[in-house]
Amino acid sequence: MALPVLVIGDKRKSSWSLRPWLALKYFDVAFDEVLLPLDTPQFREQIGRWSPTGKVPVLHHDGMVVWDSIAILEYADETFFGRRGWPSNAAARAHARAVSAEMHAGFAALRRELSFDLTRRGPALVPGEEAAADIARVQRLWREARTRYGRGGEFLFGGFSIADAMYAPVALRFLSYGITLDPTSAAYVRTIDAMPAVRAWRAAAEAE
Template sequence: MTLKLVIGNKNYSSWSMRPWLALRGCDIAFEEIVIPLYTDDPADKARILSHSPAGKVPILIDGAVTVWDSLAIIEYLAERFPEAGLWPSDPAARAQARSVSAEMHSGFQALRNECPMNLHREIRPVELSADAKANVARIEDIWRDCRARYGAGGPFLFGRFSGADAMFAPVVTRFHSFAVPVTAETKAYMEAVMAMPAFAAWVKEGLAERWIIDRVEKV
């Protein structure tokens, strides 16, 4: 039975991007169901609720199993498809990958608010608050530390592509779209993520969308 992944607009939905990249980046077959977010059509909200009572995307459907929340979906995929290697095999690396993914999941609110994901936004900087700048510094520290400790085997945080890269991929789009000043080391990691065929496919399809969320476009 083919997996189904219910997602929001690719241009804006950072949470949807994460499990989508985990699936596509690991060549796991799935059917995609796109439901636009923040529309005036109550049918769109009803469609999301028909898949999960939480009323939010993303949602993974695997037969009788329904998993919602980006990180929970990645954890489920790691167990369902162990050969995909979504978490590092080394216990210490795996613990760090899960820790930084959880930190991404629950933190960095200032950066989220001030630099919302918007793929078709004209690339230009904004003046970040002190809190957002602190978020950027912490993310750069995370990426630097992961690469230094565990990145010898490839260009990603833990060498090869992992769930941690999927969790941080929307941050790459934010840093790029808002021309956030970053180190050369950070830029090299961003370029590695953006060079992924799965990442490029998401961006291409997001740019082709015509749905507009006005409140995001004002940033």
């Protein structure tokens, strides 16, 4: 059987692509990667053969096409991760799904003001009121997850989960923009940034 194919955008800018890529790497899933640089003629010429929405990421596997980051992560959990993508405890699992859904659907001001760019160099950002509220909300979510469920490890729910894949790009945004964080959140950002797969993604972004 052929390997799954994950189609992603360039690693400097595509936060949504990072989410499934990171989880696949963490759980040692072999896959082929197709990278289409965003906002380029190459992307416009080739994306139609891969994605029904014209967006990345998209996963091809065994004749199936799965688009949207969280759908890819759910499919990968069922197919490749052995159901290890969510916490085993039912309460923790429900909580992890809720915070992941909130990340997937919300935080528009944070996304707008702290656009994903791993090569950003510059002064720390002073966020506007709406983005500051988003940043505060993210930190509350992280503190609550770590306090209630995270004592068995360094990630939000102890061991690495899909929730960490969903929030990893946010953690990297906070680093890029020099956002001041509470101690729990700052420690979590360091955990994400130290992951070997994140370091590999960052190195590729710098090379781009």
